[in-house]
Amino acid sequence: MRRIAPDRVDLLAIVGEVFREHGYEGASLALIGAATGLGKGSLYHFFPGGKEEMAAAVIAHIDGWFEENVFLPLQNTADPHAGIERMLEATDSYFRSGRRVCLIGAFALDESRDLFAKAIKSYFGRWVAHLAEALTRSGHSPAKADELAEETVGAIQGALTLARAFDDTAVFSRALQRARAALG
Template sequence: MSREKLVGQLVDVFRVYGYDGASLTNIAKATGVGKTNLYHYFPGGKQEMAEAALERVDLWLETSILANLNSKAKPIDKLQTMCEQVKQFFNEGHNSCLWAVLALGRSSNDLFHQQIGRSLCQWIEAIASVLEEAGLENRLAKYRAEDAVLRIQGALVLVRGLDRTEPFLRLMQTLPLELLKSDR
């Protein structure tokens, strides 16, 4: 198995188990790679595996979200594309957010707090820039950008709690226009 494919599987393992719950036994079982071979790919053990998983999510953020939000497209198109990419990445709400899972874990928060915070700030700043480009003043744009990420994360939690994807899908449909409203 390639390291690339293994990292994709690790994202799923840490989404499900978090950092503390992702034992090497769980990781080996979920990936089909023996514990010894896991150390071949990741000599730094579980922490290196989680870092690789976070790097994969950061790569998604950079290539699928930030690149789009920084493009020359119209603001509404940028926001709609962002929501489509979010919907796809989170499997229409069925997948948890790795940032959220790791940020909530007691030991993983200490390990990954700065990396997760940096990624979330980049996302918020990129959304705010799009909203400023659309004519919103800086403070309102920043508020709405934070609110957008907050609502996306909350919708992912709601999907898990209700076992229904409709709230997440509804948000992905309505969020672009709501962010751009001038009377909000």
């Protein structure tokens, strides 16, 4: 009982990496099986719903990580600036300074968005909303805070695309620096 949960988390991390690198269509069960060392028997034991359930579970897992490490620091902290700084650090570390791509952002682009539209919208929506709330507490007008928050989350997503296109993590670091300056 005690070992099941950690194992599943490890499993989700590995499966997530396959989806991240190959996209929803490109992540075949063969690839997932090779990456996890699990046969179809095990895979379908853990995810009876097949590939779609795997992707949904991965999204939920990522969502949970962001909820805890990125969104939570933005809320209810005495110092909103400190919370914003913590969210930027968590973002930098999650995306490995741009070496990693945003799975949920990638899913938003192709047709797999239709399958997970609700989760994708909720993920980005909470990111923007919590950042805007922190910015409001730090003194910005609600309208200005909304605008800044949307701009910042967009800049992060765009920087991930450019960093990957240029194969250059400095692009992502510069974007985070600019965000720091704009939000600070």
